[in-house]
Amino acid sequence: MTVILVVVAFLVGGALSYCFFKYGLKSKYDSIIKEAENEAEVIKKNKLLEVKEKFLNKKADLEKEVAARNQKIQQAENKLKQREMVLNQKNEELQRKRNETEAIRENLEAQMTIIEKKKEELDELQSQERTKLETLSGLSAEEAKERLVESLKEEAKTQAQSYINDIMDDAKLTANREAKRIVIQSIQRVAAETAIENSVTVFHIESDEIKGRIIGREGRNIRALEAATGVEIVVDDTPEAIVLSAFDPVRREIARLALHQLVTDGRIHPARIEEVVAKVRKQVEDEIIETGKRTTIDLGIHGLHPELIRIIGKMKYRSSYGQNLLQHARETANLCAVMASELGLNPKKAKRAGLLHDIGKVPDEEPELPHALLGMKLAEKYKEKPDICNAIGAHHDEIEMTSLLAPIVQVCDAISGARPGARREIVEAYIKRLNDLEQLAMSYPGVTKTYAIQAGRELRVIVGADKIDDKQTENLSAEIAKKIQDEMTYPGQVKITVIRETRAVSFAK
Numbered sequence: 001m002t003v004i005l006v007v008v009a010f011l012v013g014g015a016l017s018y019c020f021f022k023y024g025l026k027s028k029y030d031s032i033i034k035e036a037e038n039e040a041e042v043i044k045k046n047k048l049l050e051v052k053e054k055f056l057n058k059k060a061d062l063e064k065e066v067a068a069r070n071q072k073i074q075q076a077e078n079k080l081k082q083r084e085m086v087l088n089q090k091n092e093e094l095q096r097k098r099n100e101t102e103a104i105r106e107n108l109e110a111q112m113t114i115i116e117k118k119k120e121e122l123d124e125l126q127s128q129e130r131t132k133l134e135t136l137s138g139l140s141a142e143e144a145k146e147r148l149v150e151s152l153k154e155e156a157k158t159q160a161q162s163y164i165n166d167i168m169d170d171a172k173l174t175a176n177r178e179a180k181r182i183v184i185q186s187i188q189r190v191a192a193e194t195a196i197e198n199s200v201t202v203f204h205i206e207s208d209e210i211k212g213r214i215i216g217r218e219g220r221n222i223r224a225l226e227a228a229t230g231v232e233i234v235v236d237d238t239p240e241a242i243v244l245s246a247f248d249p250v251r252r253e254i255a256r257l258a259l260h261q262l263v264t265d266g267r268i269h270p271a272r273i274e275e276v277v278a279k280v281r282k283q284v285e286d287e288i289i290e291t292g293k294r295t296t297i298d299l300g301i302h303g304l305h306p307e308l309i310r311i312i313g314k315m316k317y318r319s320s321y322g323q324n325l326l327q328h329a330r331e332t333a334n335l336c337a338v339m340a341s342e343l344g345l346n347p348k349k350a351k352r353a354g355l356l357h358d359i360g361k362v363p364d365e366e367p368e369l370p371h372a373l374l375g376m377k378l379a380e381k382y383k384e385k386p387d388i389c390n391a392i393g394a395h396h397d398e399i400e401m402t403s404l405l406a407p408i409v410q411v412c413d414a415i416s417g418a419r420p421g422a423r424r425e426i427v428e429a430y431i432k433r434l435n436d437l438e439q440l441a442m443s444y445p446g447v448t449k450t451y452a453i454q455a456g457r458e459l460r461v462i463v464g465a466d467k468i469d470d471k472q473t474e475n476l477s478a479e480i481a482k483k484i485q486d487e488m489t490y491p492g493q494v495k496i497t498v499i500r501e502t503r504a505v506s507f508a509k
Contacts, residue, residue: 201244201252205263211235213268214242214259224270227462227499228277230451231255245453247434249317254280288313295326299333301352305382312355314362319431325362328416329355335412336405345404353391353409356384360392372396430456433490440487441480441496446472458495459484465502473498 205211215222215235222233230251234243244255258280262268265276289306292313296304304312315326336354337347360375369377376393384392387403394406395413434452437459441450446467451460461480463473477498484494 201256202241205240205242210263211242214263216268216270220270221268221273224273225255225258225277226451226453226460227449228274229255229258230449230453230460232451232453232458247431247452247456249319250284250314253317254284257283288316291316291326295330295355299330299351299355300348301333301355308356308359308378308382308384311359311362311378315358318362325358329358331416332357332409332412335415336408339408339412340405343404343408345408349385349388350405350408352384353388353405354412356388357392357395357409357413370396370398372398433488436488437484437494440483444476444480446476456490456494458497461496461498463498463500465500468500470500473500 213221214225214233216224222235225231226233229246230248231244231246231254233255234245236243242259244252244259246252246255254277258273258277261276261280262273265272289310290313292309292311295312296302296309312326312329315329316324318325333351333354336350340347340350356375356379358371358375359378360369360371360373363374363378372393372395376389376399379389379392387405390399390402391405391409393399394401395410397410401407401410434456437452437456438450441447441459441461444461446463447461448464449462451462452458453460459480461476463476468476477496480498481494481496484490484496
């Protein structure tokens with residue numbers, strides 16, 4: 001019985017447990033379904049909201065695009081309206097001008113009709129008057145015209161002859177004065193150009209930044225370059241160019257080559273400048289010798305002393321009255337050879353004398369002798385033959401001619417120098433004046449270098465610091481100025497600048 005009760009109790013309890021379990025699952029299932037439905041409803045609402053928002057954004061974009069298109073269409077319509085208005089105005093203006101032109105044409109036609117009528121009336125009146133005059137005078141119109149022309153001819157001849165006589169008298173009075181004025185003006189204009197050509201060299205640079213390096217800190221580099229070369233270096237606003245000014249072309253060439261090397265190398269300072277200038281000076285001396293050798297080879301002249309060859313090479317850097325001296329010497333030599341051949345003389349001797357006739361113009365020193373006599377002395381010194389020495393010394397009649405070569409050299413020198421455009425005397429006087437300025441300053445003790453710059457308006461005098469003190473420097477400047485004022489003739493004024501420098505040089509070994 002107990003077992004039965006236990007079994008019954010177990011079955012009842014299981015049934016009750018199953019019922020409770022089944023009821024709990026259903027309830028949980030219903031709650032899950034309800035939550036899923038709620039979530040689906042929320043998701044649905046969110047998606048609907050997103051779609052609605054996208055729709056509204058697209059609608060707004062479309063409305064903006066439509067508004068922009070409408071605005072462009074409106075602007076295009078406005079432009080078309082404006083163009084239409086302008087065209088209408090132009091059409092109206094054209095029509096108005098056409099009407100005015102038509103009115104003017106009609107007016108002109110009416111006036112032309114009136115003029116034609118007036119002209120016919122005038123012709124008729126002239127015919128009537130001519131008939132009356134012919135009746136009164138007893139002459140026809142052609143006869144009267146001929147008599148009038150004859151009388152006018154006689155009157156015109158008389159007046160023309162009187163006018164011609166007045167012009168001739170006035171020309172005789174003013175011809176000489178006018179001719180002198182024209183000649184002087186022409187000489188001055190040509191001389192100014194030649195002076196510039198013979199005293200200035202333009203050095204081209206790649207950029208204006210190099211100008212600052214050439215000038216250096218506080219102008220040290222440019223002062224060192226001017227002191228080493230004797231050339232005035234003008235650094236101004238001229239783009240990519242520096243002007244080298246000096247009357248001596250050798251100095252200008254040395255300065256130009258030195259500047260080229262310094263700019264190319266890039267190291268620009270006073271010590272380097274002096275080193276490069278010394279090196280370039282040696283190169284120019286070598287070039288002078290090479291030029292002399294080439295000239296003698298080209299002319300077929302042999303056996304010249306090496307010093308004479310060097311002097312001939314220096315002629316390349318000198319000018320005589322504006323004419324290049326080497327070119328003049330070559331020209332004279334060729335003329336002498338041709339003339340000597342025509343006269344049956346030795347053309348080689350004549351060519352030699354013609355080449356050497358102006359060597360007195362390029363000496364290393366400037367003695368107080370005419371260049372012909374100085375050239376003769378140089379030729380004698382370097383063992384040239386007597387007839388050649390005589391031709392050199394006599395080509396300006398400083399000495400008597402003793403050979404037939406002398407008149408040939410004289411004539412050929414005149415032919416080469418006197419041809420149109422060959423020489424300009426003012427340049428030679430200009431160069432001589434600058435040479436005299438430098439030599440005058442060099443005559444004072446303690447002076448080591450002198451440079452005439454700025455076309456002779458400034459004289460720079462460099463003195464030794466161990467020979468002259470500061471007080472003596474001031475006195476020297478005043479003495480040179482007084483001597484120049486008393487002994488020389490020059491335009492304007494000359495500035496004398498005396499430079500005294502102290503240098504200390506050491507070497508680290």
